[in-house]
Amino acid sequence: MSWNRIQGHDAAAAALALAWKRGRLGHAYLFVGPHGVGKQSFARELARTLLCERLTDKFEACRVCDSCMLVEAGTHPDLFQVRRPDDVLEFPIRVIKDELLPSLAMKPARGGRKVAIVDDADDLNEEAANCFLKTLEEPPPKSVLILIGGQHAERQLPTILSRCQLIRFSPLPPAAVTQILTDAGITDRVRQARLLQLAEGSPGQAIALDDDEVWAFRGKMIDTLRGDRLDPQLTASMWMEFIDNAGKEAAVHRQRASLIIRMLIVLLGSAVKIAVGASVVGMEPAEEQSLRKLADRLGEEKLLVWIERALEADLQIDRRVQLILIIEAFLDACCRYE
Ligand SMILES: [Zn+2]
Numbered sequence: 001m002s003w004n005r006i007q008g009h010d011a012a013a014a015a016l017a018l019a020w021k022r023g024r025l026g027h028a029y030l031f032v033g034p035h036g037v038g039k040q041s042f043a044r045e046l047a048r049t050l051l052c053e054r055l056t057d058k059f060e061a062c063r064v065c066d067s068c069m070l071v072e073a074g075t076h077p078d079l080f081q082v083r084r085p086d087d088v089l090e091f092p093i094r095v096i097k098d099e100l101l102p103s104l105a106m107k108p109a110r111g112g113r114k115v116a117i118v119d120d121a122d123d124l125n126e127e128a129a130n131c132f133l134k135t136l137e138e139p140p141p142k143s144v145l146i147l148i149g150g151q152h153a154e155r156q157l158p159t160i161l162s163r164c165q166l167i168r169f170s171p172l173p174p175a176a177v178t179q180i181l182t183d184a185g186i187t188d189r190v191r192q193a194r195l196l197q198l199a200e201g202s203p204g205q206a207i208a209l210d211d212d213e214v215w216a217f218r219g220k221m222i223d224t225l226r227g228d229r230l231d232p233q234l235t236a237s238m239w240m241e242f243i244d245n246a247g248k249e250a251a252v253h254r255q256r257a258s259l260i261i262r263m264l265i266v267l268l269g270s271a272v273k274i275a276v277g278a279s280v281v282g283m284e285p286a287e288e289q290s291l292r293k294l295a296d297r298l299g300e301e302k303l304l305v306w307i308e309r310a311l312e313a314d315l316q317i318d319r320r321v322q323l324i325l326i327i328e329a330f331l332d333a334c335c336r337y338e
Helices: 010-021 039-051 066-073 093-105 126-130 133-137 174-183 189-199 203-208 212-225 232-244 250-275 285-318 323-336
Strands: 028-032 079-082 114-118 143-148 165-168
Touching: 010 039, 010 165, 028 039, 039 066, 039 114, 039 143, 079 093, 093 114, 093 126, 174 189, 174 203, 189 203, 189 250, 212 232, 212 250, 212 285, 232 250, 232 323, 250 285, 250 323, 285 323
Parallel strands: 028 143, 028 165, 079 114, 114 143
Antiparallel strands: none
16 A cells, blocks of 8 residues: 555556566666655655565555664664755765765664665766775665765766666646645645646646745736846846745755746746637636736747746756856846847
């Protein structure tokens, strides 16, 4: 029953169960897929299953044995989890060298398997990755390594990619995300529709976005769009303020910058729909009115150019260019197309 708690990734669970049944389970896996789509939950469930003391051919954790209880409590001595600290952009080598590798080198405390989950594997630099390539190639007996990366396998170092079995996690269909939102107590239909548009099939992102500050910012963004001209300076400072409000960590700043861009892309997409006379969802009448003004001012073609520029800006955020530079360049490019 336990895999049923993981929504939307039945194929991955079935593939692992089959590998297990055939005695061909890998010793290093790399999970890739959008943020918030359930990779961490899946990794935990896989760890729970591998550590379960009553594991059968069905490849499902029993959830009642001592091991299952220890995983649930987060205190299983043979389950290690490491991640990049929030305040740095790259995975520190010491986390791998001083925490992960020594833990893996020890015999399993409970006599079964050992599982290591390495989150933020995208942020491993060459030095940090190199220091555990050998372990990745030939892990200690009975141990399984699970690396969790981001959306794109291409972001991984080739040395890591070649040593891991790749499991891709896709965005969830809207109905599954809606169900998860409903289960989380978010039941308002307009709210659900807006969250769905922004979350790109990721229930984790949808829930994280259900935040008044985010929606107040969206309101301000619509106000700037309905004006006679986009003011790049004013807009940039408004965006940077929202980014800085997210906290001090660089990674959080990037997430927020990406959120702004995606929010804008959704709004511009709605404006394109309005321009061509199609219906839009998740929008109050006043907001629709504002976007109609923008659609009338720019027209479909220029709106599409703005969307294209926004997509490029989002890619740059991923590539770690300084945020203010990306935002200013993007807004300047938009102004040139007014
Ligand atoms: Zn169990």
